[in-house]
Structure formats: C-alpha cells, structure tokens
Amino acid sequence: MKINPDFADFPIPLGAEWIETKTMTLGEIVNDDRVSIGLNFVEDDADYKFVRYSWFNFFEDYLLPSVRDKIRYQEVVQSIDYSGNEVKVSSSGGLFSADRVIISVPLKVLQEGGIFFQPALPANKSEAIQNATxxxxxxxxxxxxxxxxxxxxxxxxxxxxxxxxxxxxxxxxxxxxxxxxxxxxxxxxxxxxxxxxxxxxxxxxxxxxxxxxxxxxxxxxxxxxxxxxxxEPHIRGGYLSDHEDWRLVKELGKSINNKVYFAGGEYTDGEDWVSVHTAAQSARRAVEEMLS
The missing domain is CATH 3.90.660.10 (Polyamine Oxidase; Chain A, domain 2)
Known part of the structure; x- marks a missing residue:
C-alpha cells in the first residue's frame, strides 16, 4: 500500500490501487457502514478508485489509530515455535509468547524460508507454500x-x-x-x-x-x-498468480493446530484472493476462527 505523496497533486499508489468490490465493503472492513459515505470514488471499468486518497490513507485513518500503541516497529520475526502450550515468537526485538498467533507476511517470505517453524509446517501446508506461483x-x-x-x-x-x-x-x-x-x-x-x-x-x-x-x-x-x-526485503515480490488453483489457496489459508493462523491476500478460503478487501476478509475470518 506504499504511496508516493510528492510525484503529483494526488497520492500515487505504488502498490494496491483499485477497489475491486463494492465500496460499501470499506464499511464492513472497519465495522462502520458510514465510512464509505464520507469518501469520494470514481468508477474504473468494473472497479472503483479513490479520489485524492488511497488504500494506504484508508487504513492509516480508520484502522491504525485503534492499534497504533500495540505495533512494534523495526522488528523482524525470525522463528515461531508452536510445539508447546504457548506459541513463542522470536524476533530481532526479543522473545514473545501468546496463546495463538496470526501470520500475515507476504507468501514469498515463507516460500524463501524467512521464518523458521518449530515443528516444521505440516506437509500439506509446506507443499502449498512451495508450489504456489x-x-x-x-x-x-x-x-x-x-x-x-x-x-x-x-x-x-x-x-x-x-x-x-x-x-x-x-x-x-x-x-x-x-x-x-x-x-x-x-x-x-x-x-x-x-x-x-x-x-x-x-x-x-x-x-x-x-x-x-x-x-x-x-x-x-x-x-x-x-x-x-x-x-523490498520484507515483501520480495508481487502476489499470488490470478490463475492459481483454488484448492492450493484454500490450503494456504488453513490454520494449524488451533494455534497458528494465516491472514492476507494469499491466505483466503479459495473463493477469491489477492485484493485488499479479500486480505481484510481473511483477517476477519482468522480472528473469528481463533476466538471460536
């Protein structure tokens, strides 16, 4: 969702740009149906685009304020140990423990072994990660x-x-x-x-x-x-191919042992993938599954 704010007199989206769904979905993302009323859009074929605004601005304005004080910056996750009762996450900033975790890193990071898992990920999950285009x-x-x-x-x-x-x-x-x-x-x-x-x-x-x-x-x-x-060292690529097998995508989105959950554009239910709104929907699904 990176933007260039200086190239023109409107935000230049260097990443996600289009709204590939109905604009009322923005309200669903932040649990406030009034949100889309306060934003301007322009139709672009079957999709929409923000007017003098961006996906980056949307999350910065409507989601970041509620979690700002809980974010740890400049810390890279190195390993996740889910072998015990608690999940232990080791990062460049130290060791953290939790009952459950949600992983939302770009798929290329997992594909290239950017995070070490203990025990190793189940075969179906590992194969889906490695076989993804x-x-x-x-x-x-x-x-x-x-x-x-x-x-x-x-x-x-x-x-x-x-x-x-x-x-x-x-x-x-x-x-x-x-x-x-x-x-x-x-x-x-x-x-x-x-x-x-x-x-x-x-x-x-x-x-x-x-x-x-x-x-x-x-x-x-x-x-x-x-x-x-x-x-970009923590992204390393674009996104999952539009032509990927839906069954592989569904496997990517599955949780592990009721401890490790996955959220993001590439970790969905296999119905749709790789758009901002499907990424947000996958996060909601992961949270609901985790709390249930």
Whole structure:
C-alpha cells in the first residue's frame, strides 16, 4: 500500500490501487457502514478508485489509530515455535509468547524460508507454500505535458498465465492538471522491467509508447517514478498468480493446530484472493476462527 505523496497533486499508489468490490465493503472492513459515505470514488471499468486518497490513507485513518500503541516497529520475526502450550515468537526485538498467533507476511517470505517453524509446517501446508506461483510485481508512473494516451491499453502477454502488463490513466477522476500514465506489471513483464535502471526504464517505456502513439511519448515526457517490489526485503515480490488453483489457496489459508493462523491476500478460503478487501476478509475470518 506504499504511496508516493510528492510525484503529483494526488497520492500515487505504488502498490494496491483499485477497489475491486463494492465500496460499501470499506464499511464492513472497519465495522462502520458510514465510512464509505464520507469518501469520494470514481468508477474504473468494473472497479472503483479513490479520489485524492488511497488504500494506504484508508487504513492509516480508520484502522491504525485503534492499534497504533500495540505495533512494534523495526522488528523482524525470525522463528515461531508452536510445539508447546504457548506459541513463542522470536524476533530481532526479543522473545514473545501468546496463546495463538496470526501470520500475515507476504507468501514469498515463507516460500524463501524467512521464518523458521518449530515443528516444521505440516506437509500439506509446506507443499502449498512451495508450489504456489508468486508473480513478480512492478509499477511505474510517467508524467506527460498532454494526455495523448486516452485510457491507455493492455500489452498482450503470452501465455496469459505468465503475467499482465497494462498502461492506464492514473489521474482518472482525480481533478488534477497532471497527466499521469500508470504502468502496472506482474509476472514475466514485471521481472523484465525490474531489471532495468531508471534511465533504461524510461527508454524502454517511451519506445513502446512511441510505437503506439506515433512518437508522442518522447515528445511530451516530463518525468517518471517506479516501484520494484522484488527489492523490498520484507515483501520480495508481487502476489499470488490470478490463475492459481483454488484448492492450493484454500490450503494456504488453513490454520494449524488451533494455534497458528494465516491472514492476507494469499491466505483466503479459495473463493477469491489477492485484493485488499479479500486480505481484510481473511483477517476477519482468522480472528473469528481463533476466538471460536
């Protein structure tokens, strides 16, 4: 949910951007149906986007205040021991004990062994983690002096299971004089883009846009910024493939021994996954299961 607040006169979402559900779901997330009434939205095809606001702002304003004093910052979890009556969590800040824990780290962290478990995770859970296809993630934003690009376009990716690449009007509905074209890429396209330097990215993107828009991209280019999610040490990638097997996703979301629970966009019930609202719903499900 990282944002760049300085690139334009509206928040630039470097991570989660779209509301892929009905806006009233925002109220369900924070247990207050009035929330969505106080926020402005713009329709974007089948989804919605915030107006001069972001998912980051939403959680900062409506959820963070209630838990701010309980968050420990700059501490990395190293191991989780759930062999005894209590669950012991070892982090760079010390050792903590609890009756139950909820794990919400990005799946790539578990896939790469970022947390040691004692005992080892059950075979079904471990296999689901290791067999999951996690797409690389990359976003970029280019500002131009005129909006020659319209609504943008999708770049064909073959096979479709290997990822997505989309150019889109990032300033849609933002009541802004800035003309910002967003570039969203996951999977193979994101892997290729993430290997480029900032200057190489500029050359690559402008060349691709010039082919479509008759050289207008280079003529009207002003500046750009980007976010490579592979380089974030506590994230390490994009998200679970849209084409993943729902049964594997369901396995990822299952708890272990009524002690260890999982929440996040990749740990759901298998019905849907990898969106902000499904991540929030999975957290609610984990808490309800834990309390029951």
């Amino acid at each position: 996690i797409w690389e993630g990359f976003k970029a934003f280019f500002e131009f002096s005129i909006p020659f690009y319209g609504d943008g376009f999708s770049v064909p990716v073959s096979p479709k299971e290997s990822g997505q690449k989309i150019y889109y009007d990032a300033a849609l509905g933002q009541d802004s004089n800035h003309h910002i074209l967003g570039l969203f890429a996951v999977g193979e396209p994101a892997r290729m883009l993430s290997q480029l330097s900032s200057e190489e990215l500029k050359i690559n993107v402008l060349a691709e846009l010039d082919e479509v828009y008759n050289g207008q991209a280079s003529a009207f280019y002003l500046k750009h910024t980007s976010q490579n999610w592979q380089s």
